[in-house]
Amino acid sequence: MDLRFTDAELAFREQVQQFFRTAVPPDIHRKCVLGQRLSKPELQGWTRILFEKGWATPAWAPEWGGTGWSPVQQYIFKEELHMAPAPEPLSFNVNMIGPVLIAFGTDEQKRRFLPSIARLDYWFCQGFSEPGAGSDLASLRTSARLEGDHYVVNGQKLWTSTAHHADWCFLLVRTDPEAKKQQGITYLLMDMKSPGVTVRPIVTIDGHHETNEMFLENVRIPVANRVGEENKGWDYAKYLLGHERSGIARVGISKMRVRRAKELAARIDAGGRPLSEDRGFRERVALLEIELKALEITQMRLISAATVPGKPDPKSSILKMKGSELQQAAAQLLLETAGYEAMEFDRDFLRGAAEASGPNDWALTIAPNHYWARHVSIVGGSNEIQRNILAKTVLGL
Amino acid sequence: MDFELTSDQQMLQDGLQRLLGERYDFEHRKAQLFGTPGWSRDMWSRYAEMGLLGLPFAEADGGLGGGPADIMIVSEAFGRALTLEPYISTVLLAGGCLRLAGWPAQRAALVPRIADGSVLLAFAHVERQARYDLADVRTTAQSLHGGADWTLNGAKSFVLHGDTADKLVVSARVSGRERERSGLALFLVDSNTPGISRRVYVMQDGTRAADITFSNVQVSNDTLLGRAGHALPVIERVVDCTIAALCAEAVGAMTRAHELTVEYLKVRKQFGTTIGSFQALQHRAVDMLVMIEQARSLSMYATMMAAEDDSKARTCAVSAAKAYVGRVGKLVGEQAIQLHGGIGVTEECAVGHYYRRLTMIDVLFGDSGHHLGVVAAAQARAFDAQVTAVTAAELRRDFVNELVRAGDGL
Secondary structure, three states, X not given: OEOOOOHHHHHHXXXXXXXXXXXXXXXXXXXXXXXXXXXXXXXXXXXXXXHHHOOOOOOOOXXXXXXXXXXXXXXXXHHHHHHOOOOOOOHHHHHHHHXXXXXXXXXXXXXXXXXXXXXXXXXXXXXXXXXXXXXXXXXXXOEEEEEOOEEEEEEEEEOOOOOOOOOEEEEEEEXXXXXXXXXXXXXXXXXXXXXXXXXXXXXXXOOOEEEEEEEEEEEEEEXXXXXXXXXXXXXXXXXXXXXXXXXXXOHHHHHHHHHHHHHXXXXXXXXXEEHHHOHXXXXXXXXXXXXXXXXXXXXXXXXXXXXXXXXXXXOHHHHHHHHHHHHXXXXXXXXXXXXXXXXXXXXXXXXXXXXXXXXXXXXXXXXXXXXXXXXXXXXXXXXXXXXXXXXXXXXXO | OEOOOXXXXXXXXXXXXXXXXXXXXXXXXXXXXXXXXXXXXXHXXXXXXXXXXXXXXXXXXXXXXXXXXXXXXXXXXXXXHXXXXXXXXXXXXXXXXXXXXXXXXXXXXXXXXXXXXXXXXXXXXXXXXXXXXXXXXOOEEEEXXXXXXXXXXXXXXXXXXXXXXXXXXXXXXXXXXOOOOOOEEEEEEEOOOOOEEEEEEEOOOOOEEEEEEEEEEEEEHHHEEEEEEEOHHHHHHHHHHHHXXXXXXHHHHHHHHHHHHHHHHHHOEEOOEEHHHOHHHHHHHHHHHHHHHHHHHHHHHHHHHHOOOOXXXXXXXXXXXXXXXXXXXXXXXXXXXXXXXXXXXXXXXXXXXXXXXXXXXXHOOOOHHHHHHXXXXXXXXXXXXXXXXXXXXXXXXXXXXXXXXXXXXX
């Protein structure tokens, strides 16, 4: 047993750090430090930098642009990306549709889509949730009727984040209303420019427009854009659960937030001395850093354990639960650190469209990012769903 | 990174689990608990046969040359079985002092006898006023006859297994004021030396302890372990290694208490169904699992760092683990009782015994609040250096001047 990184892993970390130090465009790095959201062209520009380096899709199969890194290397890369901080590549593309197409797509689909997905020439969004299908995703009702060589799709999707930027959508639809609910679902790729697609913004509690609702009215999708077999879509969607385990806990984001809180606390005056000297503050920091250290090792233990591809260790639900809780706790720490300064709301600054009107640009995104962090324990299977999974699969309850 | 056990370690783990599984069931333990000396001499000789008692000592001294990972394996197994034998006091605490500070002749004389189980030791260090401050020692050692002999005077408390120990490792002050870091010495003395008196009692978890008084106890200079006046770093190191072992023991205890609880949820019926079908209880059982896995990670971290020579890094890591494990050990124990319902608060039910041991582990060598303070203070020191480093890294980038300006404007 040796919990230290090997010399090769340390050298790799050095190489990754060096890359992030020089490769992130200064204006984008500044936005990341200040917690601002990026525009579509900014994320595309950054993704292309990663693509040129060959690092846009580390976890993919090497013949489709993966790096062949070990799980530990992938973890290091993710952590350094978050710590740099640099923008996270679009998860829908890199972690979701890409791996699904590599596993289940036709050769034609792989050739057509994968390079554009990796370069973010095609921006994908996810059409899974519906008003009546949240945690109980398999109860989705959006229907697809086969007419010749097209499916005709009708229904409503919810939480289609970045749909307003998207060129494509990977969509779950019901093709067999008679079958048991998991068995009548089909996985389709939908061109967002298709007639009948309407996207309406949903503004979230951070004051930002990231997510949407999407209405589908007689949208015609070629059968050629079906992934895998009809009525097997649930299997393909489930394949992703726990697929991208090396980054699921997002320890790097939490570490970056704690580091930022410490930096700020050293400059913030609290009763005539820096907040960083306050015992209560230090202990809150210590508690968080201890839990992060634990999670980091738990994560390493899980990703180092022998795994069968496509059969994730159900214990990775622990990473999702604990990782989201700690992201929220770190966002809360930043909020407490900033005090009054975090209370000014500046929507245009948050979305990266304007400079701050006041003197406190360092504090303006702290509260919105704290509010936005509430979604991490809900998205992708809420923490209660993760507990159900663990109770059933690990504890046998 | 490598989380695998070596084949020797795997054999150790399997062998010990088999031994304890066969010979340390709850009823056997209870019989020991209420008897004298409160633990099993038969098990002690079996531990000796398995090589557990000589495990951490150098092979040259008659030990097995095991490292912290081996101790972790043993401690976790002991935690699962809630063993009562004086392993921590003999092998880890007093034995640790001998191992780290003893002269070759002292080690050669005693290690083989520890390893074969024929001598029991205890570590007489804690004093009532000291709470968790390892440097707070009032017991004195006065040099006599030009340094040929010493006289010990003072009172030690909560000496774990001090009732049965044949020999004591005693800390005493040879110079300096109370709580001063320098001026401590360690003596290895026979517990029947004239002037030593003991009040023996039972601790909350059923293990035995003693308050030991030293009145004009005369010992010769060859009882001195290491050099007089320089013992605190040794004590700190021994305690850090012991804390790492306690964390592993707590993980073993939590794991077993959780298993018992999940088993109970599957058989206990109320409202016409097993209570494990209730989501509220399932989620609690999962929360226990998450805490245990996190605790296991920090136990491994403390184990790895227990061998670290850099005392600041070692203590910070060990305190981090103890701060977390101490707290969640209590939480897991409390949930185990809660999920058992009424039977959980009875002496006949095992989970209560786990809870009492976990409570004891939290207190030993500093509870979670104490160790959180240690980590916070250590990080604050490290942080000054870190802020400078971070600022320097940022300054490599032009735009950061703006950030610095923004910061200055606070």
